[in-house]
Amino acid sequence: MPNIVALVKMVPDLVEELEINDSGTGLDRDWLRVIINEFDNHAVEQAIIIKERDGGEVTVIAPEAEGVEDMLFTTAAKGADRMVKLSHDDFEEGVNNHALARAFAEKAKEYQPDLILTGVQANDDLDGPVGPLVAEYLGMPYLGYICGVKIEDGKALVCKEYPGGLTAQMEVSLPAVLGIQAGEEPPRYVAISKVRQMMKTAEIDEHETDELDPDGGIAVNRMYLPEDAGRAEMIEGDEDEIAAKLIEIFKEVGAL
Amino acid sequence: MPERTNYWGIPHTWGEPETFVYIIMFLSAAIMLFRFYKRASLWWQIGRPEARWDKIPQRLWLVVKYAIVQTRSLRQRYPGIMHAAIAWSFFVFFLGTALATVHDHFFEFLHGNILIVYKFTLDIFTIIFLIGAGMAIYRRYQEKPEKLTYDEGFTRTLVLITVIVLTGLFTESLRLAAERSGISAWSPAGHLLAQLWISTGATEKALTNWHLGAWIIHLLTVAFTLITLPVSTLLHALTAPLNIFFSKLDRPIGALAPTATTEDDEPIFASKLSDLTWKQLLDADACTECGRCQDACPAFNAGTPLSPKQLMLSLRESFVHNGTKPVLTGEAIPEDVLWACTTCGACVQECPVLVEHIDTIVDLRRYLVIEGMVDAELQTALMNLGRYGNSFGKSERMRARWSKGMEPKIKNANKEAVEYLWFVGDYASYSPTLTEITKQTAEVFQKVGLDFGIMYKGENHAGNDVRRVGEEGLFEMLAEKNMKAMSKADYQAIITTDPHSYNTLKNEYPANGGQPVLHYTELLDQLIASGALRFSKKLDYKVTYHDPCYLGRYNGVYDAPRRIIEATGCEIVEMPRNRDCALCCGAGGGRIWMEEGEIEERPSESRIREAVELGGVTDFIVACPKDVTMYRDAVKTVGAEEKIIVKDLIELVYEAL
Numbered sequence: 059m060p061n062i063v064a065l066v067k068m069v070p071d072l073v074e075e076l077e078i079n080d081s082g083t084g085l086d087r088d089w090l091r092v093i094i095n096e097f098d099n100h101a102v103e104q105a106i107i108i109k110e111r112d113g114g115e116v117t118v119i120a121p122e123a124e125g126v127e128d129m130l131f132t133t134a135a136k137g138a139d140r141m142v143k144l145s146h147d148d149f150e151e152g153v154n155n156h157a158l159a160r161a162f163a164e165k166a167k168e169y170q171p172d173l174i175l176t177g178v179q180a181n182d183d184l185d186g187p188v189g190p191l192v193a194e195y196l197g198m199p200y201l202g203y204i205c206g207v208k209i210e211d212g213k214a215l216v217c218k219e220y221p222g223g224l225t226a227q228m229e230v231s232l233p234a235v236l237g238i239q240a241g242e243e244p245p246r247y248v249a250i251s252k253v254r255q256m257m258k259t260a261e262i263d264e265h266e267t268d269e270l271d272p273d274g275g276i277a278v279n280r281m282y283l284p285e286d287a288g289r290a291e292m293i294e295g296d297e298d299e300i301a302a303k304l305i306e307i308f309k310e311v312g313a314l
Numbered sequence: 315m316p317e318r319t320n321y322w323g324i325p326h327t328w329g330e331p332e333t334f335v336y337i338i339m340f341l342s343a344a345i346m347l348f349r350f351y352k353r354a355s356l357w358w359q360i361g362r363p364e365a366r367w368d369k370i371p372q373r374l375w376l377v378v379k380y381a382i383v384q385t386r387s388l389r390q391r392y393p394g395i396m397h398a399a400i401a402w403s404f405f406v407f408f409l410g411t412a413l414a415t416v417h418d419h420f421f422e423f424l425h426g427n428i429l430i431v432y433k434f435t436l437d438i439f440t441i442i443f444l445i446g447a448g449m450a451i452y453r454r455y456q457e458k459p460e461k462l463t464y465d466e467g468f469t470r471t472l473v474l475i476t477v478i479v480l481t482g483l484f485t486e487s488l489r490l491a492a493e494r495s496g497i498s499a500w501s502p503a504g505h506l507l508a509q510l511w512i513s514t515g516a517t518e519k520a521l522t523n524w525h526l527g528a529w530i531i532h533l534l535t536v537a538f539t540l541i542t543l544p545v546s547t548l549l550h551a552l553t554a555p556l557n558i559f560f561s562k563l564d565r566p567i568g569a570l571a572p573t574a575t576t577e578d579d580e581p582i583f584a585s586k587l588s589d590l591t592w593k594q595l596l597d598a599d600a601c602t603e604c605g606r607c608q609d610a611c612p613a614f615n616a617g618t619p620l621s622p623k624q625l626m627l628s629l630r631e632s633f634v635h636n637g638t639k640p641v642l643t644g645e646a647i648p649e650d651v652l653w654a655c656t657t658c659g660a661c662v663q664e665c666p667v668l669v670e671h672i673d674t675i676v677d678l679r680r681y682l683v684i685e686g687m688v689d690a691e692l693q694t695a696l697m698n699l700g701r702y703g704n705s706f707g708k709s710e711r712m713r714a715r716w717s718k719g720m721e722p723k724i725k726n727a728n729k730e731a732v733e734y735l736w737f738v739g740d741y742a743s744y745s746p747t748l749t750e751i752t753k754q755t756a757e758v759f760q761k762v763g764l765d766f767g768i769m770y771k772g773e774n775h776a777g778n779d780v781r782r783v784g785e786e787g788l789f790e791m792l793a794e795k796n797m798k799a800m801s802k803a804d805y806q807a808i809i810t811t812d813p814h815s816y817n818t819l820k821n822e823y824p825a826n827g828g829q830p831v832l833h834y835t836e837l838l839d840q841l842i843a844s845g846a847l848r849f850s851k852k853l854d855y856k857v858t859y860h861d862p863c864y865l866g867r868y869n870g871v872y873d874a875p876r877r878i879i880e881a882t883g884c885e886i887v888e889m890p891r892n893r894d895c896a897l898c899c900g901a902g903g904g905r906i907w908m909e910e911g912e913i914e915e916r917p918s919e920s921r922i923r924e925a926v927e928l929g930g931v932t933d934f935i936v937a938c939p940k941d942v943t944m945y946r947d948a949v950k951t952v953g954a955e956e957k958i959i960v961k962d963l964i965e966l967v968y969e970a971l
C-alpha cells in the first residue's frame with residue numbers, strides 16, 4: 059500500500075488586487091491574501107483518489123501561511139491521514155521554491171514515500187516549479203503535467219498531458235515525484251461541518267524547519283505591474299492577408 | 315307522531331338482527347384497526363422518534379379546519395366541492411348511525427320533528443353524495459387531469475362507497491314503498507325512488523324481500539370497505555387527519571430545522587428510510603395522490619424529473635416494503651429529483667393534508683452535500699461563499715463598491731449608531747446589472763430621510779439558500795459571522811432588499827435583541843401610511859406584480875408591495891397565478907447556483923408569457939434582486955423585449971418621488 063505525500067503551498071489569491079512592496083522587488087505581503095495553489099489542490103485530490111482505490115496513507119505537508127490550518131483541515135476532511143505544517147520565521151516573508159523544495163524534501167523523506175504529488179505549477183513560481191526540485195534533492199524521478207495515476211506492481215502508471223491535446227501513458231518506478239496538472243476527478247466539495255469536525259478532532263503536526271536555503275534560486279531586481287506600452291498594432295484582414303503581413307513584419311525585425 | 319322503527323322488515327329467524335349487525339361491525343372494525351396498526355407501526359419502527367405531542371388543542375383545531383371542514387381542499391373549486399360532498403356526506407352518515415345507536419340503547423329522542431329533521435338531513439346528504447360521486451366520475455373518466463393517479467384502487471373505492479350509499483338509499487326507499495308512510499316526503503330522494511318501486515306494482519311482501527336484499531348488501535359492503543380500508547386508497551381517511559394533527563407547529567414554514575443528531579450528538583444525514591422521522595414517513599402515507607402539489611410545482615412544470623407527489627409516493631413505496639428498499643438518495647429518489655427543487659413552497663401551500671415536502675427534500679440534500687455529491691457550479695458557489703462570504707467569488711472588500719461615489723456616503727453601521735440596519739444581500743451588492751437599482755434604493759432611503767447604514771465588508775451572505783441547498787455547516791458559519799457583525803452594530807430594525815435574506819434573518823436567525831426585520835416594501839408601505847414618503851409624480855403605467863416566494867408564500871407579505879405600486883399611481887393587473895399561487899421564478903433553494911439540467915420551459919419564461927398574455931401590461935414589477943436577473947433573462951429568451959420591461963419596485967418609487 060503506497061505511502062503518499064502531497065506537497066501544498068498557499069499562493070496569492072487573485073480576487074484581491076496585487077500590490078508591489080516598497081522595495082519594488084516582490085508582492086506587498088501585508089496586503090496579500092493567500093489561497094491553496096489550485097494545482098496542489100488537484101494533487102491532494104489525486105492522492106486521495108489513489109488512497110481510496112489502492113489503500114495507503116496520505117500525508118499533506120504545507121509551509122506556514124495565513125489560513126494554512128483551515129486548508130490542512132480541509133484536506134483531512136477529504137481523507138488525508140496526516141497533516142504537517144512546516145514553520146520558520148521566513149515563510150511569512152515568502153521564500154523561493156529552491157528553499158521551499160529543500161524544506162519539503164527534508165520532511166517528506168521521513169515518511170519514506172512511494173509517491174510524492176504536488177501541483178505542476180503555481181502562480182508564484184519564479185524559480186521553476188517545486189516538483190522537479192524536490193525530485194532532484196531526493197534523487198527520485200520526476201514526471202510533470204500528470205492527469206491520472208494508478209499504482210500497479212510497485213510502479214505508477216500515469217497519464218501525461220502534452221500540448222495540442224495529446225496524452226501519453228507512462229510507467230514510472232517508485233518512489234517518484236509527480237507534478238499534477240489535474241486530478242482524475244476535480245477536487246471534491248467538503249461540507250463545512252466536516253471541516254469543523256476535523257478542527258475539533260484532528261491534529262496538525264508542526265515541524266520547525268531548521269534552515270531555509272534559497273541557493274540556486276533567482277534574485278528579483280524589479281517587480282512591476284504590466285505597463286501600458288501603447289505599442290500594440292491590430293492586424294486586420296482575412297487569414298491570408300494577416301499571414302502575409304506577419305511574414306513582412308518578421309522579416310522587418312530580422313526574425314526571418 | 316312519527317316513530318322510528320328499528321330494523322324494519324328484517325326477519326328475526328336467527329335471533330335479533332341487531333346482534334348480527336354489531337358482531338359483523340365489531341369484527342370488521344377490529345380487523346381494520348389491526349391492519350391499520352400493522353401499517354402504522356412501520357412509521358415508528360422504521361422512522362426516528364420526533365416529538366409532536368405538544369399543543370394538543372391547537373392540533374385538534376387543525377384537524378377540524380383541514381380534515382373536517384377541509385379548507386385546503388376547498389381552495390380548488392371543482393375537486394374541493396367534489397371531495398367535500400363525498401366526505402361530508404359520510405361524516406353525516408356516521409353521525410346518523412351513531413345517533414341511531416344512542417337512540418336505540420341509551421336515550422330515545424328520534425321521534426316527532428326531531429326524527430323528521432334527522433331523516434331529512436340524511437336524505438339530503440345522500441343526494442349531495444351522489445352529486446359528489448358524479449363529479450368524481452366525470453373528473454376521473456372524462457376530464458382526466460394529468461395530476462391524478464389512474465390506478466384501479468381509486469375506481470374500487472369509488473364503486474364501494476357508491477354501492478354503500480345506493481344500497482342505503484334502496485333500503486330506505488323500499489321500506490318507504492312498503493310502508494307508504496305519511497312522512498316519506500321528508501326523505502325526498504327515498505320518496506321519489508319509492509314511487510318507482512310502487513309503480514312496478516310489486517306486493518308489500520316482494521318489496522320487503524327486496525328491502526332485505528338491499529339491506530344485506532349494504533351491511534356487507536360496509537363491512538368489506540372497513541376491512542380493506544387500510545390497504546385501499548381510503549387509507550387517507552385515517553392517515554390524513556393524523557398527518558394534520560401531527561403537522562409542525564414549532565416553527566413557521568420559513569424556518570428549517572437544523573440537522574438532526576443522534577443521542578451521542580452525531581449529525582444524521584438522511585440517506586435511508588431510517589434516517590427520516592416517523593412523521594416524514596407518515597407524510598408519505600397520508601398523501602392522497604391528489605396531485606395538487608405537482609400541478610403547482612415549478613420544477614415539475616419545467617419538465618425536470620421532480621414531482622413532489624411522486625416524491626411522496628416513492629417514499630411510501632420504499633417503506634411499505636418494510637424497509638427492504640431502504641436507500642433513498644440516488645436509489646428510491648434520484649439525485650436530480652432532489653436538486654430540481656426551488657423550495658418555492660407551492661407544494662406545501664397546496665397540500666390538503668399538510669405534507670411537508672421541503673423538509674424531507676432538504677434533509678436528503680444534506681446527505682448529498684456531506685458526501686460531496688454537488689454539481690460543479692454549485693460547488694464553486696459554495697466554496698466562494700465559504701471563503702469570501704458571497705457566491706460571486708469576489709473580495710468582501712468589494713461588497714459595498716456599488717455605493718462608491720454616493721453622496722453623502724452611506725453610514726457604516728458597524729461604526730456608528732443607525733436606526734435602520736440595511737442588509738443589502740449578495741445579488742444587490744455584487745451583481746453588476748443590479749448596481750443601479752441598489753443605488754436607487756439607497757437614494758430613496760436618503761430622500762425620505764431615513765437614518766440607515768450598511769455593514770460594508772462585515773455583511774456576509776445571509777445563508778437562506780445555502781441552508782436550503784443542504785449545506786447546514788456553511789449556513790451556520792455565515793449566520794455566526796453575520797450575528798457577530800450585527801452584534802457590534804447599534805440599530806432599531808433591520809431592512810433587507812432580498813426576500814431570501816429577509817426570510818432567514820426573520821425566521822431562522824436567533825432573535826438578535828428582538829429588533830424587527832422588515833422587507834424594504836414593508837418599510838416603504840409604513841412610510842407612505844405615516845406620510846413620511848410622498849410622491850410628487852403620478853405614474854400611469856399598467857403593471858403586473860410578481861410575488862417573490864420568500865416574501866409572499868413564506869412570509870405573507872402580499873399587500874405592502876401592492877399598496878406602494880398603487881401609491882405611485884400605477885394600475886395593477888393581476889396575473890392568473892398571483893399572491894399565494896404565484897409561480898416561482900426558478901432561482902430559489904440554491905437553483906440559481908446550479909447547472910440548469912434538461913428542462914422544457916424555464917419557470918421564469920412561463921411567468922413572462924403569463925404576464926404578456928394579460929395584454930397591455932407594460933411593466934413587470936418584482937421585489938427581489940434575483941427576480942430582476944431571472945426575469946430580464948427570460949424576457950430576452952422569450953423575445954418579449956418589445957412588450958414588457960422588468961422593473962424592481964424601487965424603480966417605480968424612485969421615478970415617482
Ligand code: SF4
Nearest residue numbers: 611655656658659661
Ligand atoms: S418547493 Fe416548489 S419546486 Fe420544490 S417540490 Fe415544492 S413545489 Fe416543487
Ligand code: SF4
Nearest residue numbers: 601602604605607665
Ligand atoms: S403530497 Fe399532498 S398535494 Fe401532493 S399529491 Fe399528496 S396529498 Fe396531494
